[in-house]
Amino acid sequence: VHCIKNEFFGGNVTVTGLVTGQDLLAQLKGKLISHTLLLPRVMLRAEKDLFLDDVHVDDVAKQLDAAVRVTESDGADLLDAMLGR
Secondary structure, three states, X not given: OOOXXXXXXXXXXXXXXXXXXXXXXXXHOOOOOOOEEEEEHHHOOOOOOEOOOXXXXXXXXXXXXXXXXXXXXXXXXXXXXHOOO
C-alpha cells in the first residue's frame, strides 16, 4: 500500500478518483517491491484506460516496470487481485 499525495490538484485533495497518472509515476518510481500495481477503476476515466491527466495505464505499467491490474472498487475484487485470482 502506497500513499499518493495529490500534487496535480493540490495536496489537500484526498479523493481516490482524482489521483493522476503523473502523481503515480513521480511517487512510485523504484518503490514497487512486487512489480505489481493494483488500481481501483474509479481512478480512471469511464471511456478509456486514461487518468484525468491523459496518462494511459499502459504508460504507467511501462514506466514503473510493473504489471498494472485495474480492480473494481469492492473488497472481493481487491482480494482476488491480491491473491492472483
